[in-house]
Amino acid sequence: MSGDDLITVKNLHFTFSSGRKVLNGVNLSLRTGERLALLGTNGAGKSSLLHCLMGLVPVENGEIAILESRCETEAEFRAVRGRVGLLFQDSDDQLFCPTVLEDVMFGPLNLGQSREDARKIALQMLSDLGLDGFENRITYQLSGGEKRLVALATVLAMSPEILLLDEPTNGLDADVEKRLIEILRSLPQAMLIISHDRLFLDQVATRSVRLQDGVISQA
């Protein structure tokens, strides 16, 4: 692991309990300041790889190091999980509170902020994402694109040091996508981005890799 590596993955293997093997010796590093595109066909295992990096599924073998900490046990993953923000592919996996404000406040509260500070952070984040006035909206009634942005707000409100974004532009119209591109380009965090949207990646990614047949190659 070099000093610039925020995430290092070595020879990672992952098989679902059904017996379906999706990662077959993945090697990957995410370095400071880069926005790395993770390409691959439907079902290649991209989301599964992000879930492995968050310790959400048990890997078979291989090494994961995040922010210079080796992650193998649940306790080791728990220690870094708050410093890594995962935008799930499906916004409904991210949003579980009745209102938008509660959803965006949830992370900061969980990280120990006071209610007043969590509210301020959440309102600022909603404003940054062009969601002024959304705070009292009922989350489950939002449109798909609105949910995508609120889900991103819940992730960014925690000020993670690394972002793992699973198809962030899904459901966004052209104007909102353009705003998202500007936002992502302005953020200092390194990010690993899964997307099938080549135009989006052309403007955001600084490097690309491809997951195919369970291994990573340069794209």
Ligand SMILES: Nc1ncnc2c1ncn2[C@@H]1O[C@H](COP(=O)(O)OP(=O)(O)OP(=O)(O)O)[C@@H](O)[C@H]1O
């Ligand atoms: N719980 C599960 N049990 C067994 N197989 C699964 C499970 N979840 C996903 N899979 C399969 O594992 C493979 C990898 O899924 P994954 O969601 O990681 O792919 P992906 O590269 O993110 O695909 P996409 O681009 O379509 O989102 C797929 O073939 C999927 O059907």
